Amino acid sequence: MNCRIGQGFDVHAFGPGDHVMLGGVRVTHDRGVIAHSDGDVILHALCDALLGAMALGDIGKHFPPSDPRWKDADSRLFLRHCRQLLAEHRWSIGNADITVLCERPRIGPHANAMRGLIAADLGVAVDAISIKATTTEKLGFTGREEGIAAQAVCLLVRE
Numbered sequence: 001m002n003c004r005i006g007q008g009f010d011v012h013a014f015g016p017g018d019h020v021m022l023g024g025v026r027v028t029h030d031r032g033v034i035a036h037s038d039g040d041v042i043l044h045a046l047c048d049a050l051l052g053a054m055a056l057g058d059i060g061k062h063f064p065p066s067d068p069r070w071k072d073a074d075s076r077l078f079l080r081h082c083r084q085l086l087a088e089h090r091w092s093i094g095n096a097d098i099t100v101l102c103e104r105p106r107i108g109p110h111a112n113a114m115r116g117l118i119a120a121d122l123g124v125a126v127d128a129i130s131i132k133a134t135t136t137e138k139l140g141f142t143g144r145e146e147g148i149a150a151q152a153v154c155l156l157v158r159e
């Protein structure tokens, strides 16, 4: 069996707003994020992990921030595009594991909803998708609540 690993990382600054899109879920918050698309750090990190495993560049290469088509775009579109690329290149997802770094909002109560959407968009079982969260103990930009970060790793397999 042929295997590949990939990793991705994304950050968005908090800005004015009343919600944050995370893993495709609209999470109510007292801030929004500043981004060209909907600024979903979970999905952006996951797309980068998948693209990285396939050595197909990064999300900005596939969806340039200079392209008005992606203004306020639903990041689930990006994930579904990655699914298409996986199929074209005959890769299947073994698993993906994601960590969100922020003091707030709390991720735990939404993690299963996020896993469900991601699994549906990628056509995999929910137990292939893991979402975890940590604060950074009030340290750094996430600790000061200036922004939110996510990192993702994935394993791809090909028979």
Ligand SMILES: Nc1ccn([C@@H]2O[C@H](COP(=O)(O)O)[C@@H](O)[C@H]2O)c(=O)n1
Binding pocket: 101, 102, 103, 104, 105, 106, 107, 108, 109, 132, 133, 134, 135, 136, 137
């Ligand atoms: N935004 C967050 C941050 C953390 N959690 C959950 O709380 C646990 C403890 O966080 P520490 O940073 O103190 O380790 C963590 O393991 C998560 O389960 C969360 O849901 N949302």
Ligand SMILES: C[C@@]1(CO)OP(=O)(O)OP(=O)(O)OC[C@H]1O
Binding pocket: 010, 011, 034, 035, 036, 037, 038, 039, 040, 044, 059, 060, 061, 063, 064, 065, 066, 067, 070
């Ligand atoms: C997602 C894209 C889409 O134009 O823009 P942003 O929403 O700003 O997000 P980023 O994580 O900076 O990735 C780059 C772009 O591909």
